[in-house]
Amino acid sequence: MSEQRQPAAGADYALEALCGRIYERHRDTIKVQKPHVAVANLVRIVEAVLTLSNRHGFHATTLRDLSRAAGISMGGLYSYFDGKDTLLLMILEQVADAVIEALEAVPEPVRADPAEHLAWLIATHVALSETMQPWFVFAYMEAKAFPPPARKAAVASELATERMFAQVLEAGVRAGCFSVADVDFTATLIKPLLQDWYVKRGKYRKRGVNAATYAARVSDFVLAALTPRPAAESETPLPPKASLPVGKASTPRNPTRKRKVD
Incomplete structure (x- = not known):
């Protein structure tokens, strides 16, 4: 590795x-x-x-x-x-602990800016999953067959990660730099974008996209979706309907009808 x-x-x-x-x-x-x-x-x-x-x-x-x-x-x-179940829990615990430890290590100057904080969380998660790629893939691919204790631990870990993103989204809404209708649901939507890197890493590498580039593009995409738009942009008026001159019929002309010969 x-x-x-x-x-x-x-x-x-x-x-x-x-x-x-x-x-x-x-x-x-x-x-x-x-x-x-x-x-x-x-x-x-x-x-x-x-x-x-x-x-x-x-x-x-x-x-x-x-x-x-x-x-x-x-x-x-x-x-x-x-037994195997104990070994499974050992690995899952370590993945979960590593994620929480890494995402909680945000520098204070970054924490003060919700947009920068969110981009930092995305970049840190992608970098961690790159370093621990076999561990993350294992946890993702084996989840469907986890026994109940392991499934419970995996769900708790995912919810803890989503909550960390949700807290930053809430801070951004309070500061007026994010427009989010449903904070928890938005945090849930960010998670698959993070998972796509370590599950389909080969696809992106064929396109010349490395971990840092992927994190930057995901951040740009997410922040663009969350940034409030000016009222003039969010309420674009529809074009006015064309009006016909008075006395003109509104029935469209049939181009296939032959003209009368004088």
């Missing part, structure tokens, strides 16, 4: 750092006591499961498949989790 530029200054979303966070969160249940050994094996496990899921789907991937791909025995896998 290639490492991309980080979406926020000081943040580390490389594979090893993310697996280190998984270890810290679950160290009470992970049976491997040495952190450097545990994190190194988690890197192999997560990298293998993301690769296998991309090829065959998480539901079709067995622990034996994962054991072979990661080069870790079945007993070794059980030192980290008690």
Whole structure:
């Protein structure tokens, strides 16, 4: 997995750092006591499961498949989790935490301007999904087959992201720089634009569009849709109806009728 530029200054979303966070969160249940050994094996496990899921789907991937791909025995896998559902939650939790952490790290000068804040959120989300692309694709593609606990966690994560966008939209409406009839619905519409980058990244790269360009164009599109229009532009009058001279018939002339010869 290639490492991309980080979406926020000081943040580390490389594979090893993310697996280190998984270890810290679950160290009470992970049976491997040495952190450097545990994190190194988690890197192999997560990298293998993301690769296998991309090829065959998480539901079709067995622990034996994962054991072979990661080069870790079945007993070794059980030192980290008690089954596939636990592993799934480990990955989803890390994706959700990374999104919230990245989007909350907005600089104060940016926060003061709703339009700039919204563009920053879009750019940061796209940059994060570029850095963590296999993680985001995994969460998106496997959602339909999630067991109830994982489905609940995924929905909660999506709603939390939408709420962060909605709060910026609300601030923009109060400041008069956004015209939004339904803040929550508008925030919901922004989410698919963000997802399109990491789900269909290949399509955009064929057009020469990278992550930064994609984020900029999405921002331009969204901000243009939200910016209030002057009254003269929003209420364009219809052209007046053409009037006929008095005494002239309104029946259209039939061009196919032959003229009478004198």
